[in-house]
Amino acid sequence: MSDLAAAKSAARAAIRHTRAQRSAAERAEVAAALTQLASQCPARSVAAYVPMRDEPGDLGVLDALAAGxxxxxxxxxxxxxxxxxxxxxxxxxxTDGPFGCRQPAADPALSLADVEWVIVPALAVTAAGARLGQGGGFYDRSLHGVPRERLVAVVHDDEIVATLPVDTHDVHVGAIASPAGLRRATTA
Incomplete structure (x- = not known):
């Protein structure tokens, strides 16, 4: 394993551990804050995701996004x-999909060109928009070619960090959504 891969693995493990320690009440507060934020989304069409394991949010966030x-x-x-x-x-x-994901039926006619914003999960993100994902590479493979300013990562407030190990193929986001609100990533 390369030094970069080892650093990413260690960062993922630490963040997953912290997420697993969050109480049910804290998770509910985070979901409520993200639901309120989602209800104010200015985009008319978005790609989002169903939160899994200890990712911030819940189906209420999706329902708030889907309203209109x-x-x-x-x-x-x-x-x-x-x-x-x-x-x-x-x-x-x-329906139940691979890796414990809940997902809709695929529509081959849909693409990310059909949406204004692409909301993606992250374990952590920097103020400059570097994103650390779960490690499967699904989003990095799928988001190349999507303008950075259309990409929004969702994290807990304490998961906005100073630095992250990043590779050349890692996609950066243009905005960060957390319970504290939506902020633009810097252009560094």
Whole structure:
């Protein structure tokens, strides 16, 4: 394992540990803050995701986004494949996908060109928009070519950090959403 891969692995482990320690009350507060933020989203169409494991947010965030907006969600086609996309039609329409993900049915006609914002999960992000994901590479493979200013990472407030180990293929985001609000990433 390279030094960079080891640094990423260590950072992921530390953040996952911290997330696992959050109380149910804290998770509910974070979800409520993100739901309020989602209800104010100015975009008319967004790509988002179903939070899994200890990721911030819940289905209420998706429902708030879907109120008056078109929402598409990622569909995992297989390990190493780029993400496909499907229309969000409510929690009852989601099915179990790979890696414990809940996802809609894929619609081959959908692409990220169809949405204004792409909201992505992250374990951590820097003020400059460097994003640390779960390590599968799905978003990095799927987001190349999407303008950075359309990409929004969702994290807890304490997951906005000074530095992260990054590789040349890692996609940077243009904005950061956390319970404290939405902020633009710097251009560093």
């Amino acid at each position: 907006r078109r929402v598409v969600l990622p569909v995992i086609a297989g390990r190493g494949a780029p993400l496909q996309w499907g229309e969000y039609a409510g929690a009852d329409a989601l």
